Amino acid sequence: MAAPKKESFTEHEQEIADFAKAISHPARVAILSKLAESNMCICGEIVEVLPLSQSTVSQHLNELKKIGLVQGTIDGQKSCYCINWKTLSEKLELLNSFTDKLKTLNKNINQNCC
Amino acid sequence: MAAPKKESFTEHEQEIADFAKAISHPARVAILSKLAESNMCICGEIVEVLPLSQSTVSQHLNELKKIGLVQGTIDGQKSCYCINWKTLSEKLELLNSFTDKLKTLNKNINQNCC
DNA sequence: ATCGTATATCGTAAAAATACGATAGAAGTT
DNA sequence: AACTTCTATCGTATTTTTACGATATACGAT
Numbered sequence: 001m002a003a004p005k006k007e008s009f010t011e012h013e014q015e016i017a018d019f020a021k022a023i024s025h026p027a028r029v030a031i032l033s034k035l036a037e038s039n040m041c042i043c044g045e046i047v048e049v050l051p052l053s054q055s056t057v058s059q060h061l062n063e064l065k066k067i068g069l070v071q072g073t074i075d076g077q078k079s080c081y082c083i084n085w086k087t088l089s090e091k092l093e094l095l096n097s098f099t100d101k102l103k104t105l106n107k108n109i110n111q112n113c114c
Numbered sequence: 115m116a117a118p119k120k121e122s123f124t125e126h127e128q129e130i131a132d133f134a135k136a137i138s139h140p141a142r143v144a145i146l147s148k149l150a151e152s153n154m155c156i157c158g159e160i161v162e163v164l165p166l167s168q169s170t171v172s173q174h175l176n177e178l179k180k181i182g183l184v185q186g187t188i189d190g191q192k193s194c195y196c197i198n199w200k201t202l203s204e205k206l207e208l209l210n211s212f213t214d215k216l217k218t219l220n221k222n223i224n225q226n227c228c
Numbered sequence: 229a230t231c232g233t234a235t236a237t238c239g240t241a242a243a244a245a246t247a248c249g250a251t252a253g254a255a256g257t258t
Numbered sequence: 259a260a261c262t263t264c265t266a267t268c269g270t271a272t273t274t275t276t277a278c279g280a281t282a283t284a285c286g287a288t
Contacts, residue, residue, distance in 0.1 A: 003276090006140055010140075016137065017138050021135075025135075026128045026131040027246095033127075033216065036219040043265060051123075052246095053248055055247080060246090077254065077255040092210075092213055096210070102147065106150045118273075139276085141276095157235060158235080166278090167277070167278055188285095191235080191286060192233095
């Protein structure tokens with residue numbers, strides 16, 4: 001049984017995990033790099049620089065879109081993507097404040113335990 | 115065919131993705147919280163606070179250990195875990211310098227494209 | 229020596245992620 | 259109208275992840 005247990009964690013824990021999952025594939029990291037470089041890209045330009053098929057790239061773009069890290073608009077027959085900087089900053093802030101809290105909770109950061 | 119294509123990306127892209135993957139499950143986020151709170155924990159204490167079985171928690175701990183975010187030492191019949199702050203800081207730095215580079219590449223952060 | 233406790237690992241099942249080809253539909257071009 | 263181009267989606271195969279129970283091992287206690 002691999003019943004979904006993710007729901008039994010806190011909203012906060014899930015949010016962090018979801019953001020991390022969005023960038024947990026090198027293709028999606030590469031897509032973000034490419035989009036930052038070019039400010040915006042039509043889908044085909046992204047497909048060109050990735051070693052993946054068009055349909056797979058489309059899927060990865062959709063993952064990034066679902067969580068709000070990128071946004072896409074239809075431009076004629078093409079599809080234009082760009083980074084949603086507001087959301088990206090928010091998610092990063094979420095992760096950073098989490099790790100800051102970790103460090104605060106721990107009093108002896110330099111102490112190697114165990 | 116779902117042949118593994120992850121190898122065709124850069125080392126850097128893979129490193130970022132691997133770190134993200136390590137914290138892409140709420141259980142592992144929760145484990146890090148618990149470890150930071152308590153400075154160090156025996157395995158059983160972690161199992162107690164998570165809604166997962168002992169064997170599943172052991173698996174998650176192993177994921178975190180593989181990438182170096184936590185370290186474990188055997189202490190008698192118990193197993194003692196703690197956060198490896200050095201590695202955690204390094205991985206975070208990796209992610210932050212990546213996103214900083216994204217922002218630098220993009221000249222008009224406030225411009226909503228598309 | 230026997231028993232209980234703690235935990236890693238094995239085996240396995242179910243679910244999710246990854247990848248591609250084929251295709252459909254929309255938008256341009258001739 | 260016929261044709262090409264672009265991209266999202268469908269169907270599907272493979273792999274990976276998630277989860278648990280059972281078990282083996284190691285340690286401590288009796």
